Amino acid sequence: MSRRMTNLDIVREGDTFPYRSQEPEALAALTARLHTLVAPGGQPLGYMLDEVVAQLVAVPEAVRGAVVVDAGARTVRAFEQASEPERSARVAALMRHWRERRAFAILRGWRDEPWPVYGAGGRLLYTVERSATGLLGVARYGVHMTGYVRDPAASRGLRLWVPRRAASKSTYPGMLDNTVAGGLVAGEDPFACVVREADEEADIPAALMRERARFAGQITYIHITDERAGGEAGQIYPETQWLYEIELPAGFRPTPKDGEVAEFYLLTVEEVQEELARGRFKPNCGLVLLDFFIRHKILTAENEPDYAEIVQRLHRRLPFPGPSLSPSNYKNENQD
Known part of the structure; x- marks a missing residue:
């Protein structure tokens, strides 16, 4: 991608379905x-x-x-x-x-x-x-986790673990991703899912996940696929993602395990922002990272002119029903 993306561009790439209030003509053309x-x-x-x-x-x-x-x-x-x-x-x-x-x-x-x-x-x-x-075109449900380490030498005091997807992946091959991510199969709890995916994709032990992983909220959006998703472009993906984050020990390194990840990088916030601006992250991963930046006061109303629209689009109202879950289904038992 030659043009650098703004934070709002990043959100719009992930939350693609037109809004009636903002894009009535585009919505009419699509729904037709x-x-x-x-x-x-x-x-x-x-x-x-x-x-x-x-x-x-x-x-x-x-x-x-x-x-x-x-x-x-x-x-x-x-x-x-x-x-x-x-x-x-x-x-x-x-x-x-x-x-x-x-x-x-x-x-x-x-x-x-x-x-x-x-x-x-x-x-x-x-x-x-x-x-x-x-x-x-039915709703999809998944988990995304951002792993990070504290680093007083970094400008924001932390670095993020970022994987590159394997070139053999059928969807978004070679793009950057969140530390751990995966979809919920029928009957699976979100926290159980993220523990499973952490083991499969990054070799993060279940004991470490139960000790340190924290539920951090949800994002919702409607994505329209392009050729990078594999298969026919233009499919509608209404999605809900349960978000987690984990502060990993300084000496711990996530390791590719199941072949879905090529390698992991430990990047500063500025390096992550640069890769986002260049369009190198899988689209919905950009949404997850922006939400992480908002939670950690890296992205604020004071430094982002489009802050209100970004926050709104990260929590889109979906027109489809979803699962009925209690907090015990998605929170770590060690989390308040």
């Missing part, structure tokens, strides 16, 4: 080629591209089950079997059908990870293969 996937009763569940809807209705009903498309309301009803296992099985059959026929390039990144789709009241409606969530 979307259908809303709805549950019985009309609860919105996801944003589906018209071309995905066309592929859906072309699949034999014996595979996909009953589908009702309302062209006037631009809604789709599907996967309404009597029980969650039946609904999940129907979604899985559809995705396998598309994968076997190479209907969508995004399914080349098949992960065998069932991601949850929730209805009203946080009820699990069904699960969907991780790589296929963008085809339905």
Whole structure:
């Protein structure tokens, strides 16, 4: 990227879906080629591209089950079997059908990870293969953790551990990332997820996580994918991320373990800001880091003219239901 990005540019790259109040024409143009996937009763569940809807209705009903498309309301009803296992099985059959026929390039990144789709009241409606969530445009849930060390010699008194994604990754290969990140599979608690991901991606022991990792809030946004995400561009990703941070011991070094990370760098705040400005971070990681900077008073209303819009866009109101979790599901048991 030749032009340096401002902090607001970084947020807008991650939170891409147009706002009605700010971009009415862009929103109208986008929604003109979307259908809303709805549950019985009309609860919105996801944003589906018209071309995905066309592929859906072309699949034999014996595979996909009953589908009702309302062209006037631009809604789709599907996967309404009597029980969650039946609904999940129907979604899985559809995705396998598309994968076997190479209907969508995004399914080349098949992960065998069932991601949850929730209805009203946080009820699990069904699960969907991780790589296929963008085809339905349903909400996605994950965890991101920023690891840092105290360093009195650094201008801000700390340095951040930043990984580079492996070149073999199907999504955003070679880009910079947050210290640890991952998606919630169905039935998984956020804190359990971040402990698992810390072990798998950075070889951070579970005991160290339970001692030091702290829940730091959430961010919400709606991202529209580009070619870096793998597969078809333009898919809608409404996302909620549970954020964690951990002050690591000065002598501890995260180590790549599962092949998803090429290497880790220990960077100053200024070095991280420079890499952000050059567009070298995965888009949603930029949002996570800006939120970290806000929490640590590095980014403030006094030094950032777009502070109010940045904060607002980091906590976008999503139109889709999510899980019903108590604090015990996402906080470290050692955290107040």
